[in-house]
Amino acid sequence: MAQQKKMVDAITSMDEDFAKWYTDVCKKAELIEYTSVKGCMVIRPYGYAIWENIQRILDGMFKETGHENVCMPMFIPESLLQKEKDHVEGFAPECAWVTYGGSEKLEERLCVRPTSETLFCEHFKNVVHSHRDLPKLYNQWVSVVRWEKTTRPFLRSREFLWQEGHTLHATAEEAIEETERMLGVYTEFCQKYLAIPVIQGQKTESDKFAGAERTYCIEALMHDGKALQAGTSHYFGDGFARAFDIQFLNKENKLTYPHQTSWGMTTRLIGAIIMTHGDDNGLVLPPDVAPIQAIVIPVAQHKEGVLDKANELCERLKKVCRAKIDDSEQSPGWKFAEYEMKGVPVRVEIGPKDIENNQCVVVTRHNREKTFVSLDNIEEVILEKLAEVRDGIYNAALENRERRTYIAKNLDDITKALEENGDGFIKAMWCGSEECEDKVKELTGVGSRCIPFEQETLGDKCVCCGKEAKTMLYWGKAY
Amino acid sequence: MAQQKKMVDAITSMDEDFAKWYTDVCKKAELIEYTSVKGCMVIRPYGYAIWENIQRILDGMFKETGHENVCMPMFIPESLLQKEKDHVEGFAPECAWVTYGGSEKLEERLCVRPTSETLFCEHFKNVVHSHRDLPKLYNQWVSVVRWEKTTRPFLRSREFLWQEGHTLHATAEEAIEETERMLGVYTEFCQKYLAIPVIQGQKTESDKFAGAERTYCIEALMHDGKALQAGTSHYFGDGFARAFDIQFLNKENKLTYPHQTSWGMTTRLIGAIIMTHGDDNGLVLPPDVAPIQAIVIPVAQHKEGVLDKANELCERLKKVCRAKIDDSEQSPGWKFAEYEMKGVPVRVEIGPKDIENNQCVVVTRHNREKTFVSLDNIEEVILEKLAEVRDGIYNAALENRERRTYIAKNLDDITKALEENGDGFIKAMWCGSEECEDKVKELTGVGSRCIPFEQETLGDKCVCCGKEAKTMLYWGKAY
Numbered sequence: 001m002a003q004q005k006k007m008v009d010a011i012t013s014m015d016e017d018f019a020k021w022y023t024d025v026c027k028k029a030e031l032i033e034y035t036s037v038k039g040c041m042v043i044r045p046y047g048y049a050i051w052e053n054i055q056r057i058l059d060g061m062f063k064e065t066g067h068e069n070v071c072m073p074m075f076i077p078e079s080l081l082q083k084e085k086d087h088v089e090g091f092a093p094e095c096a097w098v099t100y101g102g103s104e105k106l107e108e109r110l111c112v113r114p115t116s117e118t119l120f121c122e123h124f125k126n127v128v129h130s131h132r133d134l135p136k137l138y139n140q141w142v143s144v145v146r147w148e149k150t151t152r153p154f155l156r157s158r159e160f161l162w163q164e165g166h167t168l169h170a171t172a173e174e175a176i177e178e179t180e181r182m183l184g185v186y187t188e189f190c191q192k193y194l195a196i197p198v199i200q201g202q203k204t205e206s207d208k209f210a211g212a213e214r215t216y217c218i219e220a221l222m223h224d225g226k227a228l229q230a231g232t233s234h235y236f237g238d239g240f241a242r243a244f245d246i247q248f249l250n251k252e253n254k255l256t257y258p259h260q261t262s263w264g265m266t267t268r269l270i271g272a273i274i275m276t277h278g279d280d281n282g283l284v285l286p287p288d289v290a291p292i293q294a295i296v297i298p299v300a301q302h303k304e305g306v307l308d309k310a311n312e313l314c315e316r317l318k319k320v321c322r323a324k325i326d327d328s329e330q331s332p333g334w335k336f337a338e339y340e341m342k343g344v345p346v347r348v349e350i351g352p353k354d355i356e357n358n359q360c361v362v363v364t365r366h367n368r369e370k371t372f373v374s375l376d377n378i379e380e381v382i383l384e385k386l387a388e389v390r391d392g393i394y395n396a397a398l399e400n401r402e403r404r405t406y407i408a409k410n411l412d413d414i415t416k417a418l419e420e421n422g423d424g425f426i427k428a429m430w431c432g433s434e435e436c437e438d439k440v441k442e443l444t445g446v447g448s449r450c451i452p453f454e455q456e457t458l459g460d461k462c463v464c465c466g467k468e469a470k471t472m473l474y475w476g477k478a479y
Numbered sequence: 480m481a482q483q484k485k486m487v488d489a490i491t492s493m494d495e496d497f498a499k500w501y502t503d504v505c506k507k508a509e510l511i512e513y514t515s516v517k518g519c520m521v522i523r524p525y526g527y528a529i530w531e532n533i534q535r536i537l538d539g540m541f542k543e544t545g546h547e548n549v550c551m552p553m554f555i556p557e558s559l560l561q562k563e564k565d566h567v568e569g570f571a572p573e574c575a576w577v578t579y580g581g582s583e584k585l586e587e588r589l590c591v592r593p594t595s596e597t598l599f600c601e602h603f604k605n606v607v608h609s610h611r612d613l614p615k616l617y618n619q620w621v622s623v624v625r626w627e628k629t630t631r632p633f634l635r636s637r638e639f640l641w642q643e644g645h646t647l648h649a650t651a652e653e654a655i656e657e658t659e660r661m662l663g664v665y666t667e668f669c670q671k672y673l674a675i676p677v678i679q680g681q682k683t684e685s686d687k688f689a690g691a692e693r694t695y696c697i698e699a700l701m702h703d704g705k706a707l708q709a710g711t712s713h714y715f716g717d718g719f720a721r722a723f724d725i726q727f728l729n730k731e732n733k734l735t736y737p738h739q740t741s742w743g744m745t746t747r748l749i750g751a752i753i754m755t756h757g758d759d760n761g762l763v764l765p766p767d768v769a770p771i772q773a774i775v776i777p778v779a780q781h782k783e784g785v786l787d788k789a790n791e792l793c794e795r796l797k798k799v800c801r802a803k804i805d806d807s808e809q810s811p812g813w814k815f816a817e818y819e820m821k822g823v824p825v826r827v828e829i830g831p832k833d834i835e836n837n838q839c840v841v842v843t844r845h846n847r848e849k850t851f852v853s854l855d856n857i858e859e860v861i862l863e864k865l866a867e868v869r870d871g872i873y874n875a876a877l878e879n880r881e882r883r884t885y886i887a888k889n890l891d892d893i894t895k896a897l898e899e900n901g902d903g904f905i906k907a908m909w910c911g912s913e914e915c916e917d918k919v920k921e922l923t924g925v926g927s928r929c930i931p932f933e934q935e936t937l938g939d940k941c942v943c944c945g946k947e948a949k950t951m952l953y954w955g956k957a958y
Contacts, residue, residue, distance in 0.1 A: 033605055035598065036559055037589065040552035042602050045617070048548050069527050073519035073638055074553075074591075074622060075575075080515055093581045096554075098591065100576040101626035101637075110516065112553075112577065112591070119514065123521050126512055138524070142622075143553060147580035158580075159553055 011341075013280045018224045019152075025274055026153045029283045029342050039151040039158035043267070046342065049291035050270055051161060055141060057193050057288065058163065058265065061185050067137040067165060072119040074142070075110040080118045084243040087117060090210020094146045096158075112145040117211065117236075117262055120166040121244035124258075128168060130249045134258060135178075136168040154271035155228075155479050162266035168258045170250065172237065175259035176214075179235040182263040183216045186231035193288040194269065195394035196220050196276050197401055198230055199425075199474055201450030206434050209262075213237040219449045219474060221401040222275035225423030227449050227476035230272055233263035271479070277366070277393045283343025284366050284393060287321075287386040294382055295339045296325040299332050299351030310350050313360065313378065317348070320379045321386060340365060345389040346382060366392050401425065408463055414444040414475070425449070425476050429469035431462035440464050446475040490820075492759045497703040498631075504753055505632045508762045508821050518630040518637035522746070525821065528770035529749055530640060534620060536672050536767065537642065537744065540664050546616040546644060551598040553621070554589040559597045563722040566596060569689020573625045575637075591624040596690065596715075596741055599645040600723035603737075607647060609728045613737060614657075615647040633750035634707075634958050641745035647737045649729065651716065654738035655693075658714040661742040662695045665710035672767040673748065674873035675699050675755050676880055677709055678904075678953055680929030685913050688741075692716040698928045698953060700880040701754035704902030706928050706955035709751055712742035750958070756845070756872045762822025763845050763872060766865040772800040773861055774818045778811050778830030789829050792839060792857065796827070799858045800865060819844060824868040825861060845871050880904065887942055893923040893954070904928070904955050908948035910941035919943050925954040 011024035026032050031047030043051065059069070075098060082088045095111035113119065124136060143161045151157045165182060169175040183200060190196045198218035208215040212234040220230050238257035241247070250256045277284040287293050294317050298310035310325055317323035326335050332349070339347055349361040360378065362371045366389055373381045404424030406417035414426050426446055430436060440463065441447045455472050462469045490503035505511050510526030522530065538548070554577065561567045574590035592598065603615060622640045630636045644661060648654040662679060669675045677697035687694040691713040699709050717736035720726070729735045756763040766772050773796050777789035789804055796802035805814050811828070818826055828840040839857065841850045845868055852860045883903030885896035893905050905925055909915060919942065920926045930950050941948045 033602060035552055036556055036601060037552040037554045037598075040554060042552070042598075043550040044606075045547035045549055048550055051550075052548065068524035069531065070524055071522040071527055071530075071622075071640065073514055073516040073521070074624070075516050075519060075638070077515055095581065096577045096589075097579040098575045099578045100588075102572045102574065109579075110575075119516075119521075122515060123512060127523075143550075145553070161550065 011280070011282060014223065014278075021278075021280075022271075022274060023153065025278055025282055025341075031270065032153045039148060041153055041157055043161075046291060047270065050273070050285070050289050051267060053289040053291070054269060055163075058185075058189055059141070061189060062139050062163075062165065065137075065181060065185060067139045067167075070138050070140055071142070072113075072116050072123065072140060074113055076113055076116075076118055077108050077110055079108060080122060081111055083118060083121075084211050084240055087211035087240075091115065091146075094148065096145045096147055113142075114144055114146045115262075115264075116140070116142075116144075116164055117166065117240060118244075120262075121240050121246060124168050125244055125246045128246060128248050128258065131170050131251050134168060134170045134248060135174065137165075137178075138167065139163055139165040152271075154267050154274070160267050162264050165261070165263040167261045168241075168246070169260070170248070170256070170258060172259045175237075175261050176235055179214070179216060179233045179261045179263070182261070183218065183231070183233040186218055186233065186263070186265060189265075190218060190220065190230055190269075191394070193286065194273055194276075195286040195390050195397065196230065196272055197394065197398045199450065199452050200454075201452040201474065203232075203450055204434075204437060204448050204473070206437060207448060209234045211236060211239060213239065217450050219476075220272055220276060221397075221404060221425055221476070222272070222479065223278065223400060224275070225404045225477075226479055227425065227474075228268070228272050228275070228479045229449075230269060231263070231265040234261060236260040236262070275479075276397050278343070281337070282341035285343035285345060286393065287345045287390050290343065290345055291322065292324045292339075292342070292344045293321040293386055294323040294346045294348055295335075295344045296323060296348045296350065297332055297335045297339075298325070298327055299349050299354075301327060303352050305355060306350070306352060309355050313348065313350055313375065316379060317382055320383055346385050348378075348382070364389050364392070366396070407458055409459055409461070410463055410466070411440065411443055414440070414446060414463070418444070418446070423477050425474050427456070427458060427472060427474060428463035429458055429461060430471055430473040431465055431467050432470040433465070436462055436464035440475065446477055449474040449476050449478065490759070490761060493702065493757075500757075500759075501750075501753060502632065504757055504761055504820075510749065511632045518627060520632055520636055522640075525770060526749065529752070529764070529768050530746060532768040532770070533748060534642075537664075537668055538620070540668060541618050541642075541644065544616075544660060544664060546618045546646075549617050549619055550621070551592075551595050551602065551619060553592050555592055555595075555597055556587050556589055558587060559601060560590060562597060562600075563690050563719055566690035566719075570594065570625075573627065575624045575626055592621070593623055593625045594741075594743075595619070595621075595623075595643055596645065596719060597723075599741075600719050600725060603647050604723055604725045607725060607727050607737065610649050610730050613647060613649045613727060614653065616644075616657075617646065618642055618644040631750075633746050633753070639746050641743050644740070644742045646740045647720075647725070648739070649727070649735070649737060651738045654716075654740050655714055658693070658695060658712045658740045658742070661740070662697065662710070662712040665697055665712065665742070665744060668744075669697060669699065669709055669748075670873070672765060673752055673755075674765040674869050674876065675709065675751055676873065676877045678929060678931050679933075680931040680953065682711075682929055683913075683916060683927050683952070685916060686927060688713045690715060690718060692718065696929050698955075699751055699755060700876075700883060700904055700955070701751070701958065702757065702879065703754070704883050704956075705958055706904065706953075707747070707751050707754070707958045708928075709748060710742070710744040713740060715739040715741070754958075755876050757822070760816070761820035764822035764824060765872065766824045766869050769822065769824055770801065771803045771818075771821070771823045772865055773802040773825045773827055774814075774823045775802060775804040775827045775829065776811055776814045776818075777804070777806055778828055778833075780806060782831050784834060785829070785831060788834050792827065792829055792854070795858060796861055799862055825864050827857075827861070843868050843871070845875070886937055888938055888940070889942055889945070890919065890922055893919070893925060893942070897923070897925070902956050904953050906935065906937060906951060906953060907942035908938050908940060909950055909952040910944055910946050911949040912944070915941055915943035919954065925956055928953040928955050928957065
């Protein structure tokens, strides 16, 4: 039997080529694999396990806020998609169309859902009649299809996994409250569980979801200074209800149009994790969603007693976290590199000397800090270390964002800031006109990201036209 | 405010029209709703919650047997589907075809996956090179599409939810072992958690999965005497590996074709639950997958102290099972009927007199047995009652199957048994020829269901041709 020397291949460094670094990590950490289906990918076990952890936590948060899961069909008849004018205009150009069932041409073509507002509306019309039927607080975990021209793993693919919440309420106030509540859930999820700091805000008119009255969003800043929209929450008013003729008898026994919301998060979050926390050694995973939280690596495992002790240690750790042992024949050095590549938050080494001293070596992934830890209370220390990793990567991401957030008073300020410091968020005042939004983009390359809930007064003049400013805006280049 | 008197509508009785009874239950228990997408349905919160429980339990069983979840694209390019000849012949006639992306005609059309063997094969070819890469034990939870002509909720729909396991092994023995292991998992799941007794067996040659060498299955008997295939597990040999040119270096350093399996269970299981356990009052849910296991119904809830006590009781029950209180303004009688319709295994009534006596009334759904239970140890009793429901419905289903299983020596026996006793399983000897299989079906209406693992000797002559019999077969009409 030939000894297999599979080495962990080096990846491109971030500074050299960030885009290449990103796809290297996706492949080498075994998150995805390409397929012959253009623009679609296989999510491999390690990548999918991250998604399962995301799902489990988010689903729990949805249920705690009173939501129920359902499942709508994956197809939308063309006539149904067309019922809301803005909506179909936004989505039709990127729909995949089913035209044949077996060998028979369909009478009406069906699109593979790019999003499911129209299906939920049809269903709401069937099941909502009285104020007693409201609110409806629904969610579904499915995949959707958008026929993108250029694609990248997790960030932009023709098919992606997501959850889409769809809710229906008796009043506008309730619906707006729901829209804000779910943005709050998304914010908490990103910051607490993914360790990604986000800016909460509202999209400008030109950047709203097709059919929405308002779109709220959370925006994160990636390691390269580009912005990434991590989640959106839309308030629809009663526009869809009118288009689909959904009415209910209110408490005064009058037929009324209900108010609607939708909100979604996608496998894009995995892209956000990679680009927020990753480094030149590969992935760095937030402990809450890491498939393996602690990897036990025996050192000199052929020596008597080492494997037994390492296994015993792993069993103890399994009681408090997702722990695993790698007792394969690869060298410890190979294993160190492998699990760094895979972003495992904590590595635990144990060899003959450690056993003699009743200790092990604990290394945290994000800063490679080494600690000798007594085996007596290893469970406790591992939990502390996991919390340390979570806080450490959150603070590093926040620090990166703050270092890369620039204040601009005029267009020159923007250009200069980007040239001198690299890409990042620009905070600047804005007059509220789409013209200025477009012009800023054209001349400096940064688009509007959101009108942040947390406003600051940075002067009273629009960064572009110099006329009276209405609001502060975050600008940036976006994924 | 007008008092709403929403009544629980009666459903068609089983004996009168079983098919109508079935769809009545699906609708009135709020499991599904129809849509304008022909042959597709909305799975409503109550129905989806059953599926979530099924998923959670099965997924745990898959992981315990070493399987990992992945996610393949939902599209299959036509050329990829065509690589295995038997497979494409079996599935192409019922594929939904995507021919346009946005306004552009695709160069190659894509089918929406009817099953994913071809995608898994393409992926295996990319990631499997050495015996060290084997086995691959994969599963995915997705929906698939088959363009059926006639459809029924859960039993046969154009889109359905399922899990599909796909595994790759170094040897035929290992692959066969896996095929059998997963049939065992399915059997345990059905019998233990769904309380549905099943027959384990092998499909005849003519009834195999397209591309399989062997198809194992579990068959259940519904209340009306029709058979339902509840799960299948396929052994592919190395046929797909050869078609897709998947090879690995074995321990002797020789290029070898690996051996493959796949296995699946679907939302059809919900149909099986309905038709195995349901009655003229509606659903009867196996406790392990019931979204609500115990419903607390306050009696005379306007009287002082009743609601407080009922809520307190519900909180106690929530600690041991999925309990819920209905304190809406509907009458207790309405609520009794409503939760019977929804198949909630245990109902707990509590009114002023009960409170005086420190007791409550517990009613089990399947036999409507009433017990007065002291509040002191209600948690314990509820768990006992849930176990009682599970055992009770399992035994009733087994009794029904045994009563409806007939032994036949010749074609007349079959016809007579069905005429005298109604539909059911026929056990009969078979010579092994497809000709006899077809003839039995043509002349008596029953098709071969499976060659059971548990063989009995019922004579030595084929039930059809009278020639030497090879094996005992189960026959039946099937969903």
